[in-house]
Amino acid sequence: MAAPDSTPTRREQILTEAARLFARHGFHGVSIADLGAAVGVSGPALYRHFPGKEALLAEMLIGISDRLLEGGRARVHHDDARDSLIDLVEFHIGFTTREPELIVVQDRDLANLPDDARRTVRRLQRTYVELWVDTLRRVHPGVPPADARTVAHGVFGLLNSTPYAPQAIQGSSRGTDARVAVLRRMALACLDAAPA
Numbered sequence: 001m002a003a004p005d006s007t008p009t010r011r012e013q014i015l016t017e018a019a020r021l022f023a024r025h026g027f028h029g030v031s032i033a034d035l036g037a038a039v040g041v042s043g044p045a046l047y048r049h050f051p052g053k054e055a056l057l058a059e060m061l062i063g064i065s066d067r068l069l070e071g072g073r074a075r076v077h078h079d080d081a082r083d084s085l086i087d088l089v090e091f092h093i094g095f096t097t098r099e100p101e102l103i104v105v106q107d108r109d110l111a112n113l114p115d116d117a118r119r120t121v122r123r124l125q126r127t128y129v130e131l132w133v134d135t136l137r138r139v140h141p142g143v144p145p146a147d148a149r150t151v152a153h154g155v156f157g158l159l160n161s162t163p164y165a166p167q168a169i170q171g172s173s174r175g176t177d178a179r180v181a182v183l184r185r186m187a188l189a190c191l192d193a194a195p196a
Contacts, residue, residue, distance in 0.1 A: 011049050013039050015060050023101035023163070027057060027109040057109060058117035064102045065124035068095065072131045081138035088132055089187045092159050093180055100163035107160075129153070140195045151194045155187050 008016065017038040021030045032053065033043035050056040075087035096103060110118060132152040137143055143151075165179060 010039070010041075014046060014049055014056065015063070018056050019060055019099070019101045019105055022057070022060075022109060023104040027053065027105075027112045054112065054114055054117075057105075058113055060102070061106055061110065061113060061121050062117060062124070064095075064099070064106070065121045065128070068092075069124050069128045069131070071095075072128050076131055076135050081135055084135045085132075085139055085191055086188070088135060089155075089159075089184060089191070092156070093183055093187070096159050096162040096183075097176060097180060103160050103163050129156075136191060136194055139191070143194050148194060151190060155190050158186055158190065159183055 014035065018030070018035055021034060021038060025034075030053075031043065032046055035053075035056075036043035036046050039046075046056075050059070071091050072088060075091050076084045078084040078087070106121075110121065113121065129149065129152050132155070133145060133148040136148045136151060137145065140148075162179065162183070
């Protein structure tokens with residue numbers, strides 16, 4: 001979860017490995033010892049970085065929700081709302097293809113967060129959705145907010161389906177490139193169909 005050109009910190013390594021393990025085995029299927037082994041430390045050494053698995057999960061899901069919101073905000077400042085919408089699609093596709101395990105963890109393990117952390121994630125997610133809704137309504141001013149929200153959620157469902165694609169599609173860069181192109185076309189077609 002570090003920038004691509006920087007060396008990840010131990011904390012970032014733990015978060016990355018935890019996302020991979022939680023996606024594969026579920027939150028309850030991964031022990032502190034499993035997490036430690038994945039990053040080359042003893043399980044108890046993880047407590048120097050996180051007070052427990054729930055805190056690790058909270059930082060992971062709040063962190064990605066915050067990054068999505070920040071990235072979304074950076075993409076809606078075009079004078080041309082259509083360009084902003086295209087940039088939002090590209091940004092979200094980039095997230096889904098680079099960090100698909102976070103989608104799986106979010107889908108499966110959000111309920112394992114403490115209440116305060118879950119509310120924070122939901123608040124950040126709602127704000128991210130509203131960026132899409134506002135941008136979509138700038139492109140199509142006649143679309144009611146509720147309809148724009150439905151369209152935005154539909155596009156998220158489409159784009160967030162990438163972790164569930166058949167392994168044969170996920171294996172090669174050609175498969176990834178083809179999948180990205182299909183997702184891009186489908187997402188923009190959905191967004192363009194909003195007025196109907």
